Amino acid sequence: MARLHLVTPEGPQLVELRAHNSLGRHPNNSIQLLDKIVSKEHCTVEQRGPEIFVLKDLGSLNGTYINGERVNGEQQLRHGDEIALGSTRARFDDGSSPVAPPAVAPAPGSPWSVMGSTHPSGGATPSAQASTVGAPLHGYATPGGAPVPGGAPAPGAGLLPQGSGTQAIPAMPDQRAPATPGVDVSDQSRAIGTQMAATQKGFLPYDQIAGNTVQLAGDYERLRLSNELSREIALERDLPSLLTKILLAMFRFVRADRGVIFLRSPSGELTPGASLRRDGTTAPISVSSTIMNHVIQERATVLTHDAAMDFAASKGKSMILNRISSAIVAPLVHNHEILGVMWLDSESLAQFQQKDMEIVTSIAAQAAMFIEINILGKKIEQEVVNRERFSRLLSPNVASRVMSGELEVKKGGQLVPEASVFNSDIRGFTRMSEGARPEAIVDMLNEYFELMVECLFKYEGTLDKFMGDGIMALWGAPVMHPDDATRSVLCALEQMELVGHFNRRRVADTNLPPLAVGMGIHTGPLVAGYLGSSKALSYTVIGDTANTSARLCGVALAGQILIGEATLARLGSKFETEELAPAHLKGKEKPFRVFNVLRRAPSAQVPASMIRPAR
Numbered sequence: 001m002a003r004l005h006l007v008t009p010e011g012p013q014l015v016e017l018r019a020h021n022s023l024g025r026h027p028n029n030s031i032q033l034l035d036k037i038v039s040k041e042h043c044t045v046e047q048r049g050p051e052i053f054v055l056k057d058l059g060s061l062n063g064t065y066i067n068g069e070r071v072n073g074e075q076q077l078r079h080g081d082e083i084a085l086g087s088t089r090a091r092f093d094d095g096s097s098p099v100a101p102p103a104v105a106p107a108p109g110s111p112w113s114v115m116g117s118t119h120p121s122g123g124a125t126p127s128a129q130a131s132t133v134g135a136p137l138h139g140y141a142t143p144g145g146a147p148v149p150g151g152a153p154a155p156g157a158g159l160l161p162q163g164s165g166t167q168a169i170p171a172m173p174d175q176r177a178p179a180t181p182g183v184d185v186s187d188q189s190r191a192i193g194t195q196m197a198a199t200q201k202g203f204l205p206y207d208q209i210a211g212n213t214v215q216l217a218g219d220y221e222r223l224r225l226s227n228e229l230s231r232e233i234a235l236e237r238d239l240p241s242l243l244t245k246i247l248l249a250m251f252r253f254v255r256a257d258r259g260v261i262f263l264r265s266p267s268g269e270l271t272p273g274a275s276l277r278r279d280g281t282t283a284p285i286s287v288s289s290t291i292m293n294h295v296i297q298e299r300a301t302v303l304t305h306d307a308a309m310d311f312a313a314s315k316g317k318s319m320i321l322n323r324i325s326s327a328i329v330a331p332l333v334h335n336h337e338i339l340g341v342m343w344l345d346s347e348s349l350a351q352f353q354q355k356d357m358e359i360v361t362s363i364a365a366q367a368a369m370f371i372e373i374n375i376l377g378k379k380i381e382q383e384v385v386n387r388e389r390f391s392r393l394l395s396p397n398v399a400s401r402v403m404s405g406e407l408e409v410k411k412g413g414q415l416v417p418e419a420s421v422f423n424s425d426i427r428g429f430t431r432m433s434e435g436a437r438p439e440a441i442v443d444m445l446n447e448y449f450e451l452m453v454e455c456l457f458k459y460e461g462t463l464d465k466f467m468g469d470g471i472m473a474l475w476g477a478p479v480m481h482p483d484d485a486t487r488s489v490l491c492a493l494e495q496m497e498l499v500g501h502f503n504r505r506r507v508a509d510t511n512l513p514p515l516a517v518g519m520g521i522h523t524g525p526l527v528a529g530y531l532g533s534s535k536a537l538s539y540t541v542i543g544d545t546a547n548t549s550a551r552l553c554g555v556a557l558a559g560q561i562l563i564g565e566a567t568l569a570r571l572g573s574k575f576e577t578e579e580l581a582p583a584h585l586k587g588k589e590k591p592f593r594v595f596n597v598l599r600r601a602p603s604a605q606v607p608a609s610m611i612r613p614a615r
Contacts, residue, residue, distance in 0.1 A: 002053055004045070004083075005091045008033060012208065017053065021045040023085065024058075025305055034305060036350040037062050037086030045077070051094060053077045062086060219355070225253045226359055230366055239374045243274035246342075246367050251278060254328070254356050256344040258285045261332075262292075263340040263371065270341060287343050291329050296338055301330040301364070303357040305350040326351035330364035334372040342367065402478075413529025413542075419476030420488040420523040420567060421546045422461065423553035424452070424495070426469040427516035444506075445469060448515065451498045459491040464540050470553075474541055477528035485523050485570035489597055492519050492561045493575075518560050520552025523567040544587075551585040552594065561597040568595050576601050 006013040015021075015031055022029040024042040033042070039060040048054050056074035057064040064071045065084040077083075079097070083090040209215050229249040236242040247259045257278050262270040270292070275285050295302055304327050325347055332340040342364045346352070426432075426448075433441050449466065456463060456473050460481070464472040473491075475484035496517070503514030526543035552562040568577065576598045582591030 002094050005093060007089045017045060019047045033088050034354055035086040035088045036305060042085055225249055229363060240274060242370060247274055247276040250344060254344055255351050257346045260285050260343045264338055292341055295329045295331050295341055299331050299333055301357055301361045303328050303352060325349045328352050328357050328360045330360050332364050332368035334368040339368050339371045413527045416477045416528045417525055419474050419526055420485045420521055421549035422473045422488050422521050423549045424471045424517055424519045425553050427518055427558045429469040451502060452495055455491055455495050455498060459487045461491060485567050486574060488521050489575060516558030518553055518556030518558055520549050520556055521563045521567050522549040522552060523570060547587060555583050563595050563597060565593050574601055
């Protein structure tokens with residue numbers, strides 16, 4: 001199979017040729033060359049027959065050379081042909097026999113020689129560094145793409161005019177995908193195309209760069225910093241601090257002027273989670289929504305050496321206004337979900353290398369994992385809060401079933417065939433409150449309710465609500481037991497005992513009058529569910545059963561636990577009761593039979609030794 005042996009500023013590559021291959025600096029080329037001297041769309045290599053490949057120059061500014069001769073129009077490639085474009089060298093291999101990769105530096109007599117010599121076209125040559133295979137080549141160009149006379153500037157030197165300060169422009173005018181207002185979506189797609197997705201690794205095997213100590217040292221430093229950051233990610237639990245640490249680490253090994261990490265909110269909008277400027281200022285950082293939207297849609301990292309030129313077709317003015325020249329933009333993806341975007345840019349052209357993009361992509365993946373862990377941690381914290389809230393509403397075991405998903409909590413009600421509703425009320429509470437300090441009344445009620453609710457949950461009842469000094473609870477919803485009526489009465493009897501202990505302590509300690517409590521329980525069908533608005537739900541019950549329970553509580557005297565026939569029928573002989581005079585309850589046409597629960601029925605077990613076998 002035909003292929004190209006490439007030696008680029010990022011190192012050697014081996015590319016298998018397809019029927020149509022485009023070479024250039026723009027990300028939508030099938031072979032993207034991160035070379036400052038190469039044009040956006042530099043040349044193509046097309047297959048014209050079974051073994052015929054033709055190279056066509058696309059009017060590149062600095063030209064394409066085959067074996068030292070500039071290509072005018074197109075020229076057929078032959079096995080072993082040496083190709084030069086910008087600082088990039090290539091050798092054509094038709095697959096018929098092995099061919100050695102091209103040397104980094106041009107051979108003597110080649111039109112491309114060392115820095116300071118003259119290009120055949122009359123311009124200054126791009127710089128070349130004659131050293132071991134894989135050593136980086138340094139070539140610099142003006143924004144228009146022409147070589148800079150006099151060779152390469154110092155590393156990190158900007159090639160665009162530098163202003164005295166940073167322009168403060170509100171961050172990201174449109175942070176919502178998929179499109180920016182006023183920009184045609186089709187233009188965006190054509191402009192960005194299928195960018196390099198960090199699939200070709202810039203960290204070469206050791207045997208290929210063993211003699212290049214400069215590149216080995218640079219690669220080691222990047223990997224070391226990446227490892228350090230990984231440890232920091234594992235230890236950091238505060239999200240804003242983690243995002244700031246990531247940007248600080250990025251600035252140590254990527255020559256970015258500005259950096260922003262955007263996080264996606266539950267509504268889908270991107271909001272800045274952390275930002276950093278190398279100059280230390282705190283002015284807002286503007287980014288290109290064109291690139292951001294595309295990164296989100298394609299879920300792949302974008303690396304551009306000249307954003308204003310590479311994405312000119314997108315009509316995005318922000319890249320020019322905000323002096324965005326070089327940029328690496330990586331999505332924060334975890335489990336195929338976009339959690340945010342990491343943005344790094346520079347005002348200088350060609351500031352980043354392929355290895356920079358790979359490390360940024362790797363760190364973005366680690367950051368996304370941490371963000372997901374952070375989100376899950378907050379969900380767990382919220383579940384703990386919800387569990388606590390449910391525990392205040394339901395008995396602990398019921399709350400546990402709700403939180404585990406066994407019981408569904410949703411807006412709306414359902415018919416419960418049978419439930420026992422409990423109501424209690426303090427007799428003479430209004431009169432007791434007159435003249436008393438409000439703080440004292442509240443403290444007393446809180447202490448009283450604490451005892452009552454603890455007992456209520458002991459018997460797995462559901463707290464419906466507090467009504468002033470009253471309590472409403474139920475058994476049979478949302479969890480049903482075969483002995484719900486028995487549980488409700490057992491709870492009422494124990495609560496009466498607790499009221500007695502409470503009163504004795506109240507009288508002894510404060511010399512205040514004791515509380516007089518009456519209770520009512522009724523059993524029957526009702527509607528139970530979460531009622532209210534989407535923002536505030538309350539679990540409650542409605543129906544005649546609930547109303548009757550409240551009416552029984554209303555006629556109960558201090559110390560009485562009044563029940564109706566329906567509840568009595570389900571208690572069997574477990575309790576001693578006395579029937580009272582029929583009560584005239586509101587809403588009932590006929591007098592209502594009422595029973596007062598006195599105590600649990602005594603039960604005695606005969607020892608087995610005293611039981612005589614039947615004869």
